[in-house]
Amino acid sequence: MNIPQGQFNEDPDMFDYTTFSHGLYIDGHWRPSSDGRLIEVIDPSTEAVIAAVPDATIADAAAAVEAAAKAAAGWRATAPRKRSEILRRCFELMVERSDTLAALISLENGKALRDARGEVAYAAEFFRWNAEEAVRISGEFGLAPSGANRIVVDYHPIGICVLITPWNFPAAMATRKIAPALAAGCTVILKPASETPLTAYALAALYEEAGVPPGVVNVLTTSNPGPVTSAMLADPRVRKLSFTGSTGVGRVLLAEAAKHVISCSMELGGNAPFIVFDDADLDAALDGAMVAKMRNAGEACTAANRIYAQAGIHDAFAEGLRQRMAALKLGSGTDPDTECGPMITRKAVEKIDRLVKDAVGRGARILCGGAVADDKGYFYPPTVLRDVPANAEMAQEEIFGPVAPISRFENEDEVIARANDTEYGLAAYIYTRDLARGMHVASKIETGMVALNRGLMSDPAAPFGGVKQSGLGREGGQKHGIAEFMEAKYIAVTM
Numbered sequence: 001m002n003i004p005q006g007q008f009n010e011d012p013d014m015f016d017y018t019t020f021s022h023g024l025y026i027d028g029h030w031r032p033s034s035d036g037r038l039i040e041v042i043d044p045s046t047e048a049v050i051a052a053v054p055d056a057t058i059a060d061a062a063a064a065v066e067a068a069a070k071a072a073a074g075w076r077a078t079a080p081r082k083r084s085e086i087l088r089r090c091f092e093l094m095v096e097r098s099d100t101l102a103a104l105i106s107l108e109n110g111k112a113l114r115d116a117r118g119e120v121a122y123a124a125e126f127f128r129w130n131a132e133e134a135v136r137i138s139g140e141f142g143l144a145p146s147g148a149n150r151i152v153v154d155y156h157p158i159g160i161c162v163l164i165t166p167w168n169f170p171a172a173m174a175t176r177k178i179a180p181a182l183a184a185g186c187t188v189i190l191k192p193a194s195e196t197p198l199t200a201y202a203l204a205a206l207y208e209e210a211g212v213p214p215g216v217v218n219v220l221t222t223s224n225p226g227p228v229t230s231a232m233l234a235d236p237r238v239r240k241l242s243f244t245g246s247t248g249v250g251r252v253l254l255a256e257a258a259k260h261v262i263s264c265s266m267e268l269g270g271n272a273p274f275i276v277f278d279d280a281d282l283d284a285a286l287d288g289a290m291v292a293k294m295r296n297a298g299e300a301c302t303a304a305n306r307i308y309a310q311a312g313i314h315d316a317f318a319e320g321l322r323q324r325m326a327a328l329k330l331g332s333g334t335d336p337d338t339e340c341g342p343m344i345t346r347k348a349v350e351k352i353d354r355l356v357k358d359a360v361g362r363g364a365r366i367l368c369g370g371a372v373a374d375d376k377g378y379f380y381p382p383t384v385l386r387d388v389p390a391n392a393e394m395a396q397e398e399i400f401g402p403v404a405p406i407s408r409f410e411n412e413d414e415v416i417a418r419a420n421d422t423e424y425g426l427a428a429y430i431y432t433r434d435l436a437r438g439m440h441v442a443s444k445i446e447t448g449m450v451a452l453n454r455g456l457m458s459d460p461a462a463p464f465g466g467v468k469q470s471g472l473g474r475e476g477g478q479k480h481g482i483a484e485f486m487e488a489k490y491i492a493v494t495m
């Protein structure tokens with residue numbers, strides 16, 4: 001297998017994704033899989049095969065764990081200041097190469113370039129934030145209540161970490177795990193999604209350039225994620241599993257990790273309510289809804305999945321959203337004019353189509369979109385539905401696409417009950433000019449995150465994560481993100 005060893009080239013006319021390294025990245029080397037098999041990477045805008053990456057075997061995964069184990073002692077002993085400087089360099093290089101990285105993300109994921117640029121900026125921030133946090137990991141010191149001894153708490157890197165990420169944010173979901181893990185002093189094996197491996201490999205080359213030593217970050221792609229992950233988790237040196245993806249796969253992985261009592265962080269699916277009260281600023285609510293719904297063409301775990309508009313503002317809000325959604329330009333991710341790119345796969349389009357047909361069959365009305373064109377590429381048009389009933393499947397299932405389902409509500413208690421009527425609990429959005437009401441409703445909504453008069457809440461400086469079936473643990477934030485990759489050691493001291 002010919003493994004390209006290309007470098008970043010900032011001249012956009014020279015952009016050539018085939019020059020990016022994309023072998024398995026193990027112990028600082030690029031290599032084919034042990035049985036030579038490959039996974040094809042498809043451009044969702046054209047359905048063309050754009051690259052092929054190695055399909056790692058269990059033996060390759062064992063080699064990655066070995067590499068992470070070999071590098072662990074050295075990285076753990078590296079001074080926090082030095083680790084911090086390497087992470088800072090990762091941030092700087094990502095910012096320098098943001099155009100190239102964004103183009104690569106758009107190509108393999110299909111998202112509009114403007115979304116890809118936003119993702120690169122967000123992804124890079126995890127390195128800046130964790131570079132700053134790496135030198136601020138402190139322990140605790142206190143006197144036992146009995147007065148008999150001192151309580152000393154020291155924080156240690158948890159050990160080798162297996163990181164598994166989805167395709168919808170190929171850069172950010174990886175850096176949100178790698179940056180805090182490295183800041184904490186851990187070594188890692190990243191398994192990115194099979195649909196979007198090129199970004200993960202391009203970033204691996206960047207980490208190396210920034211000074212991340214061989215074996216500290218290893219990256220492997222596989223079409224056999226269950227057995228490959230199980231083999232890694234069965235190695236007693238692996239002490240952490242950090243997963244972002246669907247709730248279904250999260251449940252399987254939790255059961256697998258339980259066999260070895262491995263610490264788990266789970267960032268899982270969402271079903272975010274977006275609540276607009278009568279007193280909301282209509283334009284601000286519409287702007288926020290467009291971001292909450294259409295960032296990443298709806299392919300986001302935090303995407304507004306159910307929009308509830310109070311009776312007095314409902315019609316104006318529905319019409320405003322229809323106008324904005326209908327005006328969006330659907331097109332190839334890499335076309336700079338595109339505002340809504342394709343979905344990741346044909347299967348994703350079929351699922352959205354099924355959910356829309358189900359809602360319409362139960363009484364919802366289509367205000368715009370709602371029909372799949374027979375073109376090349378996995379496109380679904382921006383769609384607004386109104387009068388979506390509570391028993392529609394999309395009220396319980398992630399749409400993960402550019403479909404905005406609106407329902408009318410009358411009062412606060414009713415909308416809180418409807419918002420909480422889901423097994424998920426990741427994100428929620430509230431629009432009201434009454435801050436006291438906003439804070440009250442936010443406190444009653446069963447989610448890990450609430451955006452109040454905002455369409456976006458993701459921030460490396462804030463704890464991101466869900467409750468209920470949306471996950472366990474937090475990523476980012478002061479202490480939270482790094483704490484997931486550390487163990488506390490308590491020492492009782494008689495002085």
Ligand code: NAP
Nearest residue numbers: 165166167192193194225226245246249267268269270301
């Ligand atoms: P997915 O099907 O669960 O896949 C996620 C990752 O898990 C991929 O790398 C996948 O590999 C891997 N995987 C699949 N089956 C596995 C198994 N048995 N053992 C080990 N790994 C396995 O999710 P997705 O479709 O890529 O992503 C969309 C989902 O992610 C949505 O539910 C979304 O809400 C959620 N998400 C959550 C957050 C959050 O922060 N809460 C953020 C983004 C996305 P392959 O690609 O090789 O199948």
